[in-house]
Amino acid sequence: MRIAQALTIAGSDNGGGAGIQADLKTFQELDVYGMTVITAIAAQNTTGVQGVFPISYEGIAQQLDSTGDDFKPNAVKTGMLYSTEIIQLVAEKWRHYEWSNLVIDPVMVAKGGAPLLQQQAIQTLITELIPHAQITTPNIPEAELLTGMSIRSLSEREEAARRLVQMGSTYALIKGGHDTGGMIVDVLYDGQSFHYLENIRIVTPHTHGTGCTYSAAITAELAKGSSVLAAVTTARAFIQAAIEDELGIGAGHGPTNHFAYQRRQRGEK
Numbered sequence: 001m002r003i004a005q006a007l008t009i010a011g012s013d014n015g016g017g018a019g020i021q022a023d024l025k026t027f028q029e030l031d032v033y034g035m036t037v038i039t040a041i042a043a044q045n046t047t048g049v050q051g052v053f054p055i056s057y058e059g060i061a062q063q064l065d066s067t068g069d070d071f072k073p074n075a076v077k078t079g080m081l082y083s084t085e086i087i088q089l090v091a092e093k094w095r096h097y098e099w100s101n102l103v104i105d106p107v108m109v110a111k112g113g114a115p116l117l118q119q120q121a122i123q124t125l126i127t128e129l130i131p132h133a134q135i136t137t138p139n140i141p142e143a144e145l146l147t148g149m150s151i152r153s154l155s156e157r158e159e160a161a162r163r164l165v166q167m168g169s170t171y172a173l174i175k176g177g178h179d180t181g182g183m184i185v186d187v188l189y190d191g192q193s194f195h196y197l198e199n200i201r202i203v204t205p206h207t208h209g210t211g212c213t214y215s216a217a218i219t220a221e222l223a224k225g226s227s228v229l230a231a232v233t234t235a236r237a238f239i240q241a242a243i244e245d246e247l248g249i250g251a252g253h254g255p256t257n258h259f260a261y262q263r264r265q266r267g268e269k
């Protein structure tokens with residue numbers, strides 16, 4: 001049996017809703033073999049982040065080498081990278097191992113406001129990693145910090161996507177989850193034309209890890225050989241189902257339901 005393989009380079013969420021745990025669950029649900037390089041341990045639950053403990057530089061470098069020396073992932077995603085040094089290291093190993101299909105989820109701040117990327121590392125993300133990206137998937141506040149512009153209107157979302165492509169990302173996906181209103185519009189730009197993914201906003205507190213899960217689903221689909229547009233379309237359906245069929249875990253912002261998409265595909269409730 002041949003199986004597509006994907007690697008996630010991200011932080012750990014012991015609560016299982018975001019970070020590498022969300023990524024692995026998503027890979028598994030989409031029939032992709034998952035591997036991890038852990039950058040930091042975030043102690044957190046549905047009420048917030050209680051602590052962040054970065055893995056040492058050597059610890060991350062060794063995980064990247066142990067992975068790269070033996071495995072050939074068909075796609076790679078990055079989530080919480082935390083510092084300039086880690087971003088530079090990932091960029092160096094990316095070139096060294098000649099990986100492909102890089103999905104960058106530029107994780108900066110957790111839902112409750114805890115910083116997951118040091119302020120000064122944003123510029124390093126722009127210069128070192130984004131030029132290697134097949135697709136970069138910021139939410140609106142992340143897109144504002146990356147592009148230096150404020151984003152209110154749809155045309156500003158399009159302009160932010162243009163700027164990300166100018167920085168070297170082949171595709172840009174500006175996610176609309178932080179917008180207000182009944183419909184959520186995610187804007188995908190391929191350097192020439194825009195695609196709009198519109199979905200009904202589900203009213204629920206259980207949206208912890210939506211960005212992680214969405215970008216992991218894109219990564220899984222790219223690993224299986226889908227085009228970027230097809231990968232984003234499937235991933236959008238995956239995250240919509242995961243938010244809609246809520247699990248109701250925890251006292252605060254609970255995780256999304258990673259089982260929901262495949263259960264629906266099988267005709268189960």
Ligand SMILES: Nc1ncnc2c1ncn2[C@@H]1O[C@H](COP(=O)(O)OP(=O)(O)OP(=O)(O)O)[C@@H](O)[C@H]1O
Nearest residue numbers: 139175176177178184201202207208209210211212
């Ligand atoms: N309430 C909701 N109903 C439907 N879709 C949602 C909802 N909240 C988020 N989404 C979708 O989930 C995806 C990611 O959401 P968002 O834009 O909030 O990213 P994010 O801030 O990176 O997520 P997170 O910080 O939770 O990991 C987007 O496609 C967004 O449209």
Ligand SMILES: Cc1ncc(COP(=O)(O)O)c(N)n1
Nearest residue numbers: 011012018019110111208209
């Ligand atoms: C390890 C890790 N990575 C990413 C997030 C972002 O997810 P959210 O914005 O939903 O808190 C997180 N909380 N923890």
